[in-house]
Amino acid sequence: MKNQWIHFFLGYVTVKVTGKGIERFLNRLSRQGILIWNARRLDQDTVTFQVALNKLYPLRRAVRKSNLSVRFIDKHGFPFLLKRLIFNSGFMIGFACFFVLLFLLSNMIWGIQIEGAGPKTEERIWKELDKLGVEVGSLQFLTDSPEEIQRILTNNIPEITWVGVKLNGTVYRLTVVEKNEPEREAETGPQHLVATKKGTIVSMYVKKGQPMVVVNDFVRPGQMLVSGQMGAEKNQQFIAAEGEIMAETWYRAEVTVPLKKELTVMTGNEKDKRYIQFGNWELPIWGFGDPDFQVYEEDTTVHPFKFLRWQLPISYKEVEINEIEKAVHEIGESDAVKTGITIAKKDLLSKLGEEAKIKGEKILHKEVQNGKVKVTILFQVIENIAKGQPIIQGD
Numbered sequence: 001m002k003n004q005w006i007h008f009f010l011g012y013v014t015v016k017v018t019g020k021g022i023e024r025f026l027n028r029l030s031r032q033g034i035l036i037w038n039a040r041r042l043d044q045d046t047v048t049f050q051v052a053l054n055k056l057y058p059l060r061r062a063v064r065k066s067n068l069s070v071r072f073i074d075k076h077g078f079p080f081l082l083k084r085l086i087f088n089s090g091f092m093i094g095f096a097c098f099f100v101l102l103f104l105l106s107n108m109i110w111g112i113q114i115e116g117a118g119p120k121t122e123e124r125i126w127k128e129l130d131k132l133g134v135e136v137g138s139l140q141f142l143t144d145s146p147e148e149i150q151r152i153l154t155n156n157i158p159e160i161t162w163v164g165v166k167l168n169g170t171v172y173r174l175t176v177v178e179k180n181e182p183e184r185e186a187e188t189g190p191q192h193l194v195a196t197k198k199g200t201i202v203s204m205y206v207k208k209g210q211p212m213v214v215v216n217d218f219v220r221p222g223q224m225l226v227s228g229q230m231g232a233e234k235n236q237q238f239i240a241a242e243g244e245i246m247a248e249t250w251y252r253a254e255v256t257v258p259l260k261k262e263l264t265v266m267t268g269n270e271k272d273k274r275y276i277q278f279g280n281w282e283l284p285i286w287g288f289g290d291p292d293f294q295v296y297e298e299d300t301t302v303h304p305f306k307f308l309r310w311q312l313p314i315s316y317k318e319v320e321i322n323e324i325e326k327a328v329h330e331i332g333e334s335d336a337v338k339t340g341i342t343i344a345k346k347d348l349l350s351k352l353g354e355e356a357k358i359k360g361e362k363i364l365h366k367e368v369q370n371g372k373v374k375v376t377i378l379f380q381v382i383e384n385i386a387k388g389q390p391i392i393q394g395d
Contacts, residue, residue: 141303209241
């Protein structure tokens with residue numbers, strides 16, 4: 001089997017020898033080291049055999065010293081196959097170009113569909129897609145991934161709440177959810193307005209109902225603020241009390257801020273690498289060699305190749321390498337306290353309603369221990385403390 005492969009790559013021919021004294025001729029070839037195989041006698045004066053391509057010149061010299069007739073009846077092996085391919089190079093080049101063209105067409109963007117967006121929002125989306133290079137005719141593996149497109153569109157277009165980006169074959173489909181005005185609350189039944197927490201009333205706006213407190217009153221949780229019971233005893237009416245009762249409330253918060261913080265900072269030095277990926281094997285095509293910097297972060301994006309509707313086991317891989325360095329940021333005690341107040345404010349406002357405002361803050365306690373500042377803060381907040389409490393008639 002090994003010799004067969006060697007003969008195939010070196011090339012060999014089938015030879016037909018006719019005449020008298022064939023046996024002496026074959027013995028002469030053997031003495032001269034000319035290897036032949038598959039020798040067959042067709043009749044008394046005719047023999048066929050196969051000989052390596054690189055032994056044809058010694059074979060011709062041996063034939064000249066005999067009275068035999070020699071014909072080459074067949075050619076085999078890689079050299080002759082390569083010659084035929086070169087002879088038919090036009091066909092092969094055309095086939096290769098057709099394959100490459102079909103491959104490129106299979107990896108192009110042939111359509112972009114946007115669903116669920118109004119005219120103005122859709123126009124904004126088209127502009128953002130143009131900036132990203134996502135347009136009909138672009139190659140898929142040279143554009144951002146659907147997840148990255150989704151993130152960029154959501155961050156850059158305030159009119160949308162969510163956008164789903166999906167690549168189906170050669171078509172991008174974008175499903176958009178726009179921001180809508182909040183729906184009006186359903187009509188409620190008869191109710192009082194009661195306090196949700198203790199505080200001092202600073203302002204009142206009663207749309208419906210009978211106020212039960214006034215500004216500067218101190219109220220406790222559950223205390224009635226606006227009554228939904230109207231009229232005298234014989235002509236009582238029960239309505240849904242509505243209003244906004246703003247009160248000053250208090251919140252206590254504790255936060256710890258380190259005086260030293262280790263930061264990861266990008267220096268601005270970067271290196272890009274590109275690969276053609278075959279399974280776990282990678283062929284570098286751009287950005288050869290290791291980066292000049294020691295500490296770095298890598299951002300990798302893989303774009304799979306497609307052929308028609310099939311995904312190939314070949315991908316285009318992009319690697320962005322950014323140099324980073326570690327830096328220790330030190331702050332003073334006063335700056336740490338300010339940072340702690342800012343953090344506590346953001347945390348508190350995230351838990352309160354949109355109408356709530358922080359009126360002021362007071363540092364109750366401050367302690368420095370183990371390189372950290374621990375701060376206890378009391379916040380004064382103005383917020384709506386009214387909530388509805390259904391009226392159960394007959395109680």
